[in-house]
Amino acid sequence: MSDDVLLTSLLTAVDAAPDDVPLRLHVAGLLAERGRPADALQHCSQALARDPGNAEALAMLQRLTTAMAPPPPAPHHPEPQHPEPQRLQGFDWTQAEDEVAGIAEPVPADDDAPSPVVEDIEQPGTRLADVGGMQQVKERLELAFLGPMRNPQLAKAFGKSLSGGLLLYGPPGCGKTFIARAVAGELGASFFAVGISDVLDMYTGQSERNLARIFAEARRRAPCVLFFDELDALGQKRSHLAHSTSMRNTVNQLLSEMDSVTADNDGVFVLGATNHPWDIDSALRRPGRFDRMVLVLPPDAPARAAILHYHLRDRPVADVSLDRIVKLTEHFSGADLAHVCTTAAERALALSMRDGRLHALTTKDLEAAVKEIRPSTGPWFATARNVVAFANTDGEYDDLSAYLRKNKKL
Known part of the structure; x- marks a missing residue:
């Protein structure tokens, strides 16, 4: 079997089992070997979204980002202004100077650091009418999010807050990203999709700076729908991050950006998507943050x-x-x-x-x-059934509970 045929088969297997982290990392490694670092980085990011603490995925992320970084500019050696000092005999000074010149400069820690890539900000033409079926989801979006945004004066009269965000949750592969893009089209807003690789960085403090600059860019492009895919990877419970200070700080920065007294998020509509809402930090679910949830089920x-x-x-x-x-x-x-x-x-x-x-x-x-082909939603519903049975004390998963009662064979 040729390498290309093998890679195609493995990519098909990943599509059939998107939560298989070892398989994704194997495919990412093969793509990197074939000179496709961008595709490899995408699979590595998906693996980290499903297993944020995976050591192999973190190491691969570091290798890929280093490999994709632009080469440093050629060093400039000005002519010496003073007589050259006496050099030790037997030491290769030329080789030492070349090695020192090749050391990469550290990432800047001040406000002059480069901003995150924002070329992916788009003006989507997709509308909710382009989403086939899913009438119940559309009605929930209209009532909880779109209606108040379109009628701010009416919403104010009824005391309906326009702040906060909306969380789309449900099984993988059911169109949450497509629906988020359609929401941006309904509002006539820019659409900025943020993935885990746009935020996480190997350097201490850089992930927090990336988040700050992403929100700053969204505010500058307002009205803008800021969409966080795989939110559970960025906003996971801090109680699970006792040994990861950098991830705890990233969650804290996200909380601050969404509900900060020093920043005005007017015109920035924050949407999140997740397959595991029960893994998201409870502080992100408070009013003013992701305080509304919409269940996106398999297509009707x-x-x-x-x-x-x-x-x-x-x-x-x-x-x-x-x-x-x-x-x-x-x-x-x-x-x-x-x-x-x-x-x-x-x-x-x-x-x-x-x-x-x-x-x-x-x-x-x-x-x-x-x-x-067996539906890939089965394992997700098995987990969701346990959550509904033992962790639905405040009724936030009542929609999911009703669906599971109606479909007992899942």
């Missing part, structure tokens, strides 16, 4: 039909009953549905190569793919 039937149609749109298709596949894919995430379409396409491609003529995708190909 209309949403599954829209997702399947999207992933089949550029592929040769014949005699496909989407209604049939929709019925077979209950509890599948959006990522699972994309994997179903890819697997079915591979099946049709193999048949076409064997026969020497094009075989379009059929319902039979999609049904065979569904039989091969």
Whole structure:
């Protein structure tokens, strides 16, 4: 098996098991060896999001960021103004000077340090109408977040605060990032997606400075939706960080930026997404911070039909009953549905190569793919059921509890 085929198979395996940290790190290592450090860094960041204390992932993050750093400028050696001092015999002074010149300068600790990369700030044209199905999620967003933002005077009359943030939570691969981008489109705001690699840094204190500059840039670009993906990796419970002072300080900085008396966040709408809301520090859930939560469940039937149609749109298709596949894919995430379409396409491609003529995708190909793939949401719901049973004392997971009671087979 060639290296490229092996890498493609491993990437497919990662899509099917996104929470498999060792597999992600193995793929990241292979991508780095093949000269794809940016792709490797993305998988390394995803691994850290799922296991923030993973030593192998932290070491790989340091290697990748060092490898991707621009080379230092060529040293400038001015002409000596004084007679050169007498040098020791037998010592290679030229080699020593070259070695000293090659030592990288430390990261600056003052306000002149370079700002985080902000080229990814965009003006999304996506609206909630572009999100297939999920009517209940849209209604919750409208009531808890969008409506008050669009009608500030009316919200003020009813004592509805416009401060604070919104937390989207649910199983992985169910479209939380897409919904956040649609919220920005509804508000006509800029969209700034922040990942764990944009914040965490190997140098002491730099992670906190990165967060401060991210919020400063969002305030400058207001109105702006500031979206933190995998929030549990940045804002995890400080009681779990007894041996990680740098991570505790990062959480403290996030708390300060979201609810600071010295900073005005007017026009900055903070959204977060997480698969594990129960791991987020309780201080981040106080009023003025992420004080509202919306459960994003696996796509319902209309949403599954829209997702399947999207992933089949550029592929040769014949005699496909989407209604049939929709019925077979209950509890599948959006990522699972994309994997179903890819697997079915591979099946049709193999048949076409064997026969020497094009075989379009059929319902039979999609049904065979569904039989091969198990919904990735199962393990998440198993964990969520325990949380609902033993940690829902204040009712914050009542929506999730109602869904689990309705779907007892999960």
